[in-house]
Amino acid sequence: MNNKRKIFTLILAAILVFLAACNNPSDETNANKQSQNNSSSENTGEDSTQTDTTEDSSDGTDMDEQNDQDSSDSKSSNSSDGESAESGNSESETTESKKEEYLKILNEMEESDRNAEAETTTSGMVEQEEERYKNWDEALNEIYGVLKEQLDAEQMDNLREEQRNWVEHRDEAAKEASLKYEGGSTESLEYIATQASLTKERCYELVANYMK
Known part of the structure; x- marks a missing residue:
């Protein structure tokens, strides 16, 4: 009777060991799958962030280029206006100085006569x-x-x-x-x-x- 009980106990223990061995690979497999899913999610998040950053950078570059172009156009326009104004002032000064020039010459001639x-x-x-x-x-x-x-x-x-x-x-x-x-x-x-x-x-x- 005791021998039968021992044999039954050994068989039961062997069955439990076998079942435990079968369950562990499954858990490890699930754990690996979970780990891969998490890694994939993290990579996807990083890629998304990188894409957003790239798009933002691209938009910022385009805006900077547009601002530079607007600034260049504004400077060109101001420069053109400045040149036009200077040209107008130069012509006016030349015309006025002509009269002043001859008045100065006449005054010098009169001074020379007196002296x-x-x-x-x-x-x-x-x-x-x-x-x-x-x-x-x-x-x-x-x-x-x-x-x-x-x-x-x-x-x-x-x-x-x-x-x-x-x-x-x-x-x-x-x-x-x-x-x-x-x-x-x-x-x-x-x-x-x-x-x-x-x-x-x-x-x-x-x-x-x-x-x-």
């Missing part, structure tokens, strides 16, 4: 006034040439007619002034000195009233 050493003989004074008249007449012709470029056709026609009348006035005024010394040694001196003085005044008048 010139006066001649002591009549012939010397006549030569000195002839030189003064020559200088002012050359300046007048130069100013007249500038006005030809600045004035339109109608304005230039009017100025041309005015200039003819002025020349007649100058010569008549010089003649009238010299008659005070008619027959004297200073008659010719007064004539040329009057021409020089009136020509100087005409230079200032043309620059002040007509030059732009």
Whole structure:
């Protein structure tokens, strides 16, 4: 009886061991499958995150490039506007400085006349006034040439007619002034000195009233 019980106990123990051996591989298999699923999920999450990051990076790059382009266009536009404004100011300054330039030249010429050493003989004074008249007449012709470029056709026609009348006035005024010394040694001196003085005044008048 005892022997049968021992045999039964051994058989039962063997069955339990066999069953336990069969259950362990299944658990290990399930554990491996679970581990693989978790790993796959983690990889999928990483890939998704990486994809999102790449897309965000791409969008950010495109936005940066667009901003750079907009900034470049804005700078180009501002630069163009600046150049246009500078060009307009430059032309205005050139036109204004032309008038200022000739006023400065005339002032220097007048200063030179005042500082010139006066001649002591009549012939010397006549030569000195002839030189003064020559200088002012050359300046007048130069100013007249500038006005030809600045004035339109109608304005230039009017100025041309005015200039003819002025020349007649100058010569008549010089003649009238010299008659005070008619027959004297200073008659010719007064004539040329009057021409020089009136020509100087005409230079200032043309620059002040007509030059732009």
